[in-house]
Amino acid sequence: MIFAAKILMDEIFGPQNCRAFITHKKCSTKNSTRKSYGDIADYLLFYSKGSSYTWQRPMVPWEEEQAKREYPCIDPVSGRRYKKVPIHAPSVRNGETGKPWRGMMPPQGKHWQYSPATLDELDAKGEIYWSPNGNPRRKVFLDQSAGVPRQNIWLDFRDSTNQNLLTTGYPTEKNYDMLKMIVEASSAPNDIVLDCFAGSGTTLGAASELGRKWIGIDNSIESIKSIFKRLHGGMDVYGDYVRKPQADSSNPSIVGKTQKPHCPAFTFWSDHEHQQMLQQTL
Template sequence: MNHLHYGDNLAVLRNAIADASVDLVYLDPPFNSNASYNVLFKGPSGSESTAQIEAFDDTWHWTDAAEEAFGDVLRSGNGAAAEMLRAMRSFLGENDMMAYLAMMAVRLLELHRVLKPTGSLYLHCDPTASHYLKILLDAVFGPKSFRTEISWRRQSAHNDAAQGRKQPGNVRDIIFFYSKSNDWTWNWQYTDYDESYVEKHYRHIEAGTGRRYRLGDITAPGGADPKKRNPFYEFLGVKRYWRYSEERMKELFVEGRIIQTAPGRVPQYKRYLDEMKGVAIQNDWTDILPLHAAHAEKLDYPTQKPVALLERILSASSNPGDIVLDPFCGCGTTVHAAQKLGRNWIGIDVTHLAIGLIEKRLRDAFPDVAFTIHGVPQDIAGARDLANRGRTDKKYYFEFEKWALSLINAQPGNLGKRGADRGIDGNIYFGKTSRAIVSVKAGDNVGVSMIRDLVGTIQREKAEIGVFLTLTPPTKPMVAEAAAAGQYEEDGFAPVPRLQIVTIEEALQLRDRAVRLPARRDDTFKRAAREKDGKAQGQLDL
């Protein structure tokens, strides 16, 4: 049961996720930090391309949607959440922060609903709104359901003083941990001992094996009650009350676990470092490093979190086979960690960019992964439906365009303004410096003039190849005009058509193989490393 949903997570939660069906929720929503995050695509030289597409705008405003969300909370039946949100509005007014809180509150109510009684929720945020979010969580889950506030160091120290900042530098994120009841799933996690601790306490090294160990006391108090006190006997010439029976003590001595460092000294127990679990996790996480450009798992998504961070959360608060939900799944780190650890998962995101990236990431990391995608066209009928909606609603026009480009792994080539793309809807980079321009057409009235226009765009942009990606099959004159554009050749590779017509139906079947390139293409996003644990089984269900 693995499901990836495109759409507004509020609608998906209400329509597709049953009551008490989820074991663990992790959410990393936009932080309301007044930042606008753009995914910047890379050109063939590795530099940032001028082509970019906004992944999401981390800014909220008081609109009709915010008013509707506020009303939904008041009508929810959760009196504590309603009263708390009403009090916040009285204090804050109708501003961006209040809009953010109203949007979050109505979603938190749904997340509480879908959690099992043994389930937990982790909300990842920053200090911008964390104080308000904790109050909302207390209202929705109940203050007694608060477990802890985790601090994760998301970046190393930086010199804010040089920039004139008059407060400490902010290098941490906050993760709130709540449970739905007092009977929640929990598995202790452990971290390695500090090196200085090991050197001080495990200073002995066993000859022959090289194993580190420390010596521990095995004496015990006697006590006045003979039924309760520990056994007293002589062992290796030393009379004491001991922690173990005389028979067990002899067994441990034969096994080499009891040693006497000198005649007459009290025997001690040999405790090996490699048998210790480590330090039980606390709520200050500084050992999981943030992602930098050099990290192999970095996918160039602006808010990507390390897989190790999600592995710790999932390992602590879920078990293999449990269902994990991420309603703001972004580039898919949660579903990646869930797949790796043998959990079932549900991911939701509101951008085709994210859905396409997650699909690619999962196929790269787990080649045999099985999951179902909801809310995006899965066949030619679905593609036509999305295109038809785009004829009356501009939003769906751009959604069709972005979805179509994702099929062939092309970078979006405009900034979301119809008519401003100069004939360039997308780009595919290949070889060292080569480029293919993509033109997407969702209408029925395609003709030979569009092929001529694309030829002109190729010439103007000095591109090597043009791709005409069309929902409607081309006419014979279009095919002939495309053939007249000739072939493109690159040393060491077979020639390919300079202008290629690819139908959406072909792209659905062949994906990026639908475009013929003479050299290796550059991926729109970096390729996720293949996982080696082999836990993902089955076939991709589209």
């Protein structure tokens, strides 16, 4: 299914504007696995309209063991964790970065990454490591890193039907943190976010929280109820639907809400055919 969608998207936006093909791991299989591999993959297609587009690259926080491997050194003065990196770069340059520093020239075929004056400043701040044989390297500190750039395989976003997550109860509801990350990465405050298949309104709630304007479209009355619940009533912990009864997801007046809505005001629009049904629902 996703590959047929990609063919259509390539035709609309151009294959050169396909920025990423993302695989998201689902929490459970949605098909029989007796005669095939279990299907635990969802897919996201990231397209832009052209070569210039809004992009704030998402970062994944360092895991403790991963950070220790990447930043193995401890500064004896500050106690900060750091790694050592070269202070030179490939190619020869004739400007300041090609001049001697502390009586040393850059290695053959290379230049300093910084001017001698900047290297002096870094050294004065204790950000240059000197090896026993006098080889300088720059200290890059862990606490200056925002994390690891997110790649195109996502394993850390659980389904919204996990019993510990907040949800509207809509059957195909997507993970809120995942949608929030996508909206934040590809839009700026006051931009308009369009969701043509709004479902439970996860994207709309994320856009509202992030200060974006939004338009949500859906032809399902159950979707409208869920969106109203999310934006006006608040959500509940999904819980164990097998062992205990839950609040009626069709009733916007929810008892025991655990999250307040993000959106104080919004407007519903409907065609004439659905106006009466919408009025009865709201």
